[in-house]
Amino acid sequence: MKIAISAREQTLKSLVDLRFGRCNCFIVVDTATGDYRAVSNNQNLNAAQGAGIQSAEIVSRQGVEAVITGHCGPKAFRTLSAAGIKVFTGAEGTVADTVEKFKKGMLTEAEEADVEGHWI
Amino acid sequence: MKEIVVVSGKGGTGKTSVAASLVVLAKRSVVADCDVDAADLHLVLEPRIKKTEDFTGGKSASIVPGRCSNCGKCYEICRFNAVIKDESKQPAYFIDHIACEGCGVCSCFCPEKAIDFKPSVNGRWFISDTRYGPMVHARLGIAQENSGKLVSLVRNQARMLAEKDNLSYIIVDGPPGIGCPVISSITGADAVLIVAEPTVSGAHDLERVAELAGHFKIPAFLCVNKYDLNPEVAENIEEKARAGGIAVIGRIRYDRTVTEAQIKGLPVVAFPDTAVAEDMRTVWENLEKKLNLNKQ
Amino acid sequence: MAPAKDKAAAKDKDKAADTVAGVVAGESGKVKDVAARVGVTVSFTKYQNGGGNVLCRDLMGPVHWVYPSGGNKMTINLTVAVASGKGGTGKTTVSVNLACAAVAAGYKAAYLDSDVEEPNGHLFLKPRISRRYPVSVPVPVIDAEKCIACSSCGEICQYSAILCINKNVLTFEKMCHGCGGCQLACPVAAIAEKGRKIGIVEEGVAGEISFVHGKLNIGEAMSTPLIKAVRSAGPDNSLRIVDAPPGTSCPVITAIKGVDFVILVTEPTPFGLNDLGLALDMIKELGIPHAVVVNRSNPYNSLARDFCREREVKLLAEIPDDRRIAEAYSRGELAFSAAPAYRGVFEDLLISIEKEARR
Numbered sequence: 159m160k161i162a163i164s165a166r167e168q169t170l171k172s173l174v175d176l177r178f179g180r181c182n183c184f185i186v187v188d189t190a191t192g193d194y195r196a197v198s199n200n201q202n203l204n205a206a207q208g209a210g211i212q213s214a215e216i217v218s219r220q221g222v223e224a225v226i227t228g229h230c231g232p233k234a235f236r237t238l239s240a241a242g243i244k245v246f247t248g249a250e251g252t253v254a255d256t257v258e259k260f261k262k263g264m265l266t267e268a269e270e271a272d273v274e275g276h277w278i
Numbered sequence: 279m280k281e282i283v284v285v286s287g288k289g290g291t292g293k294t295s296v297a298a299s300l301v302v303l304a305k306r307s308v309v310a311d312c313d314v315d316a317a318d319l320h321l322v323l324e325p326r327i328k329k330t331e332d333f334t335g336g337k338s339a340s341i342v343p344g345r346c347s348n349c350g351k352c353y354e355i356c357r358f359n360a361v362i363k364d365e366s367k368q369p370a371y372f373i374d375h376i377a378c379e380g381c382g383v384c385s386c387f388c389p390e391k392a393i394d395f396k397p398s399v400n401g402r403w404f405i406s407d408t409r410y411g412p413m414v415h416a417r418l419g420i421a422q423e424n425s426g427k428l429v430s431l432v433r434n435q436a437r438m439l440a441e442k443d444n445l446s447y448i449i450v451d452g453p454p455g456i457g458c459p460v461i462s463s464i465t466g467a468d469a470v471l472i473v474a475e476p477t478v479s480g481a482h483d484l485e486r487v488a489e490l491a492g493h494f495k496i497p498a499f500l501c502v503n504k505y506d507l508n509p510e511v512a513e514n515i516e517e518k519a520r521a522g523g524i525a526v527i528g529r530i531r532y533d534r535t536v537t538e539a540q541i542k543g544l545p546v547v548a549f550p551d552t553a554v555a556e557d558m559r560t561v562w563e564n565l566e567k568k569l570n571l572n573k574q
Numbered sequence: 575m576a577p578a579k580d581k582a583a584a585k586d587k588d589k590a591a592d593t594v595a596g597v598v599a600g601e602s603g604k605v606k607d608v609a610a611r612v613g614v615t616v617s618f619t620k621y622q623n624g625g626g627n628v629l630c631r632d633l634m635g636p637v638h639w640v641y642p643s644g645g646n647k648m649t650i651n652l653t654v655a656v657a658s659g660k661g662g663t664g665k666t667t668v669s670v671n672l673a674c675a676a677v678a679a680g681y682k683a684a685y686l687d688s689d690v691e692e693p694n695g696h697l698f699l700k701p702r703i704s705r706r707y708p709v710s711v712p713v714p715v716i717d718a719e720k721c722i723a724c725s726s727c728g729e730i731c732q733y734s735a736i737l738c739i740n741k742n743v744l745t746f747e748k749m750c751h752g753c754g755g756c757q758l759a760c761p762v763a764a765i766a767e768k769g770r771k772i773g774i775v776e777e778g779v780a781g782e783i784s785f786v787h788g789k790l791n792i793g794e795a796m797s798t799p800l801i802k803a804v805r806s807a808g809p810d811n812s813l814r815i816v817d818a819p820p821g822t823s824c825p826v827i828t829a830i831k832g833v834d835f836v837i838l839v840t841e842p843t844p845f846g847l848n849d850l851g852l853a854l855d856m857i858k859e860l861g862i863p864h865a866v867v868v869n870r871s872n873p874y875n876s877l878a879r880d881f882c883r884e885r886e887v888k889l890l891a892e893i894p895d896d897r898r899i900a901e902a903y904s905r906g907e908l909a910f911s912a913a914p915a916y917r918g919v920f921e922d923l924l925i926s927i928e929k930e931a932r933r
Contacts, residue, residue, distance in 0.1 A: 180434070207426065207462075207795070208734030208749050218739055233746055240742040273466075287692050289661005289820040294845060315823040316659045316852055318845040337732065357754055376827060376860070381753030382732050418823055420852075421859045425823045426795065454661035454820050455691035458795040478906035479666065479694040486692060486792060493793040508904040540844045541877075 159189045161260060162217040163253050164227040168196035170254040176228025179209030185253050186220050189261055210234025218243060226256055232271040247272045279440050280468040280569050281433075281448040283312075285491075287483030289454035291475040292503040295536050296558065297451035298322045298545035300471075301410050303562040307447035309408070310436035311415040312429045312463040314401070319451045322545050325406030325413045333416065333431060335424025336380035338398035339373050345392030346371065352384035352393060376421050400424050403431060405439070412439050429453070429462035456490045464491065469569060470498045471561075472524070476505050476512035484515055488522050498524045499568065501561050504532035525568055528561035530554060647682040647782070649811035652931055655830040657857075658839045659849025661820035664869035664893065665689075665839050667903060668923075669817040670698045674910040675920040677782045682812040685780070687787035688804045688829040689819040690773060690797050696787055697906045699780035706776045709788070709803045710769030711752040711796060716743045720764035727756035727765060748795070773800045775807055784809050801828040822849075822856040830857075835931040836864040837890065837923075842871060842878040850878075854885055865930055867923065870895040890930070891923040 164181035165172040175181035180199075187194040197220060199213055210230070214237035217225055224244040238245050246265040249256050259265055284297040298319060301309045311319040339360075341352070346369035353361040353371055360377035361384060363370055373384075373393075385395035400423065403416035414436045416428050436448050452463040452470075464470050470491050474484045484500070491498040500519040505512035516526045533554035539546045547555045656669045669685060676683035687695040714727070714736055721743055728737035735750035736743065747770050757765045773790040788804040790797050801819075805828075808814060818829040830836050836857055840850040850866065857864050864887070868878040871892035882889040893899065893916070902912035909916050 208746070211734040211737065211746065211749075215737060215739065237737070237739060237744060240744050241740040286661075288694070290663055290841075291661075315821040316661075316849040318660070318848055321844050321848055355754070355758065357752060376831075379751055379753060380732055381751060381755055382730065383753050383755040383758065386730055386755065387758060420855045421822070421827055423824050425821075455689075455825075456792065457691045457790065457797045457825065459823075460691075461793070461795050475662075475904075477904040478697045479692075479903075482694060482697060483692045489792045507900060511904055537843050543844070 159224070160186060160220065160222045161189060161224045161226060161257070162186050162197070162220060162222040163249070163256055164199075164225075165196070165253050170194060170252070170257070172253050174226070174228060174249045174251060174253060174256055176250070178225070178227040178230045178234050179211075179213045181213070181227070184213075184217055184220070186217075186222060187253075187257050189257065208233070211237050214238045214241065214243075224260070226260060226265065229273040230268060230271055231273050235268070235271040279437075279446060279448065281437070281450065281466075282565070282569070283450040283452045283464050283467045283470045284473060285452040285460060285464065285470050285487055286454055286473045287456060287487030287490075288475065288480055291473045291480060292530070292536070293454070293473050294318045294322070294451050295540070295546055296471070296473050296501070296503065296530070296561070297449055299547040299555075299558040300449050300562055300565075301408075302545050302547045303559060304447040304449055304566075305410075306445045307411050307449050308436050308440045308443070308445050309411065309413045310432050310448060310450045311413070312432055312450050312459065313453040314416045314425050314428045314432065314459065315418045315453070317415055317417060319413075320406075320415055322540060322543055323408040323410065323413060324543060325404070325408050325415065327404045327406045329405040331403055332399045333401040333403050333418075333428050334397045335400040335422070335427045336398065337382060337395050338375055338378050338380055339382065339385050340375075340394050340396075341369060341372055342392050342394055343369055345390050347390050347392070349389060352388055355387055356384050357381075380423070401428055403428065403435070405435065411445065412443070414439065425453075426458040426462040429459045433463070456486050460487075460490065461494070464496055465494050467496055469565070470496050471527075471565060472498055472500045472519075474500060474502050474515050474519075476502055476508040476510075476515060478511065481511060481515050481518065485518065485522075488519065488524055491524075492522070499527045499565055500524050501526070501528045501530060503530045505529040506531050527564035527568065528557060530557040530561065647677075648680050649682045650813050650928075651811050652835070652928070653814040653816060653833040654927055654931065655816040655818050655833040655836045656839060657818035657826055657830055657836055657853060658820055659822055659851075659853035659856075660840070660846050663820075663839045663841045663846055664867075665820070666694045666698065666817055667869065667899070667909060668837065668839050668867055668893070668920075669815050670695055670908060671910045671920045672924060672927075673699070673783045673813075673815050674908060675917070675924045676813045676815070678910075678917075679921065679924060682784075682809065683782070684784035684786065684808040684812045684814045685817065686804050686808050686814060687817045688801045688825075689817055690788035690790040690800045690804065691819060691825070693787045693789055695817050696785070698908050699783060699785055701778040701780035701783075701785035703776045703778035703785075705778070706774055708771045708774050709800045710771050711750070711799050712754065712767040713747045713750045713752065713770045714745055714756050715766045715768050716745065717764045717766065718743075720762050722762055722764070724761060726759040726761060730755040730759040751796070752799070772796055775800070775803050777807055784812065797825050798828045801825060805829065822852045827856070827860065830862060831860065833862060835927060836862050837927065838864060838866050839869055840866060840878060841869050842875045844877075847877060847881045850881065851885070854887060863930065863933065865890040865926075868892045888930070890926045891919060893919055 162184040164175040218241040226246045247268045385393040401418040673685040723741040725738040786807045788800045819825040840846045
């Protein structure tokens with residue numbers, strides 16, 4: 159299963175970026191093989207609005223089935239849901255740890271956006 | 279790290295003077311001037327610019343004369359009246375860059391592909407050093423749009439600096455109003471400090487900006503500036519704020535020191551023995567206390 | 575009143591060559607009086623237009639007066655915007671008192687508050703609102719039956735307001751600028767439009783002043799369509815005073831574009847003058863005739879006077895830094911009524927504006 163984790167740097171050792179739309183990059187991990195690659199999210203960093211929507215499109219294009227992040231706003235959540243991607247919020251620590259927690263089923267799926275519409 | 283945005287709704291209530299003093303008092307902080315179309319903070323913080331970058335906020339259309347066949351399609355489909363028709367010229371159509379919203383519709387549907395649609399430079403932004411810490415500020419180009427995006431950029435750069443240097447506070451000097459650049463300035467912040475003035479306008483505008491903070495679920499605090507100009511209205515404003523769940527964290531008196539400090543290019547608290555500097559210190563102490571209470 | 579007239583008369587000597595070929599039936603004296611105040615000579619010939627109005631047409635400039643023979647207000651076709659880079663410099667004070675001065679001088683006047691984020695003029699003019707209507711922007715509506723999920727709509731949209739993902743088309747109405755691109759791009763005509771309300775316009779009267787303002791919904795980022803609605807409301811053939819929002823970007827540009835004249839209000843402080851400089855840059859870009867009014871002025875502070883001289887911009891009036899004006903303002907009272915001593919300041923300003931706008 160392919161998952162995307164919002165991250166501050168482009169490695170598994172990086173900390174999870176708590177922001178979804180404005181994270182530095184996504185680490186896309188194949189949980190079966192452990193293969194991973196970093197996908198830049200740079201184009202969003204300075205968007206006044208719609209960063210979450212664009213990020214959702216980016217991860218959707220990667221063909222992931224789940225997104226793990228700190229917080230997710232309503233627009234991003236709606237876009238991810240429409241794309242059939244599950245959202246897991248409240249992640250913290252390193253990307254590698256987060257992947258392990260996900261595999262063990264320790265993360266709970268979000269049923270709705272957990273933060274107000276972020277404009278930044 | 280806590281990000282505090284100084285806002286007011288109504289302009290000219292003293293946001294920048296308060297923000298400059300908070301920067302001094304907060305010590306380990308980075309400051310961001312988000313009033314990008316009328317920035318003043320640099321006048322009292324004396325920034326030394328270390329880095330200047332262009333800001334590209336959006337795209338803008340322009341008609342390439344040689345390719346235009348004067349069909350008028352762009353004129354017909356532009357909803358922002360940004361295509362101007364002047365039959366005395368060749369080509370007869372040109373783009374009013376001030377009116378252009380950057381939607382790209384004209385360029386997309388031009389049968390001759392005669393309209394360029396390219397990123398445009400809308401301003402500049404700076405990273406500077408001040409005596410009190412790093413500062414991020416910007417200048418929107420003359421008659422340019424996309425101030426909301428530039429505000430986002432400034433805040434984002436400030437956050438990156440604060441993270442890099444492990445600073446405790448980001449102090450943001452916000453723009454007036456409740457529209458696009460204000461929304462960009464406050465969303466996702468830890469607190470807004472509303473600076474109000476004791477006038478009926480001040481009271482009216484406070485309600486709208488407080489409602490805005492509520493709309494985005496951001497904790498709001500109030501201080502009335504120049505409260506002694508009309509203590510009755512000041513009290514009235516404070517009462518309204520409390521009723522709306524906004525903590526009142528101090529009052530600042532009317533004092534000509536504020537203007538004198540401005541003329542000397544210094545924050546008010548650089549004159550520590552004045553009463554108004556004492557008021558500013560009280561505001562900061564109360565704010566810091568409340569923010570750290572919320573943390574626990 | 576009297577000293578103001580004398581001052582105006584003195585200033586007018588050099589404009590003696592200006593003439594107005596006018597027409598009048600009835601109160602020619604009043605027309606002459608106004609003409610004298612603005613520094614032109616009037617010659618009268620009989621002319622009756624269709625509505626029984628008497629036309630007094632100035633051949634020298636863009637200002638047209640229609641003087642209704644049966645009515646009691648002179649009309650003038652002039653739109654003046656009051657703007658400033660910095661907020662809180664006194665735009666609203668100047669605007670509302672200018673409207674009062676215009677009505678007192680016998681003009682038909684309208685006050686249009688285009689600071690839709692924080693409208694304040696109503697607090698001073700206390701209008702009776704007679705009409706209220708919402709302002710909407712067009713947003714797309716998708717007909718799912720027709721949609722073939724081709725993504726064309728999402729590809730053209732510059733604002734992330736519409737996108738096609740996993741065979742679903744999503745719209746984000748608040749992001750939409752209403753450009754209509756998606757509708758044009760859709761190959762199967764599956765996109766229609768509906769209105770999304772962004773705020774309201776209220777119209778009414780405050781005494782003899784026509785009153786219009788817009789109120790932006792809280793949390794709404796898109797203000798320019800509402801500002802345009804305010805600008806297009808209100809009566810023609812009047813002195814239309816547009817109270818602009820602060821700043822130098824989209825909202826203020828929308829508010830002042832196409833007006834005949836702009837007054838930039840500033841205060842003699844470093845912040846005030848820095849922002850005045852930015853506003854001057856903006857206004858030069860727009861190419862609108864303009865001049866400066868200094869608020870909270872005091873005789874010993876020449877910062878603003880020096881600044882205007884340096885930037886070669888005309889300083890039309892100085893409103894003194896008087897606690898009485900500030901207190902009247904704090905209570906929501908008009909300086910024009912609460913501090914009558916300052917009426918002359920606004921009357922003089924009105925005369926100066928009329929003259930400047932005719933250049």
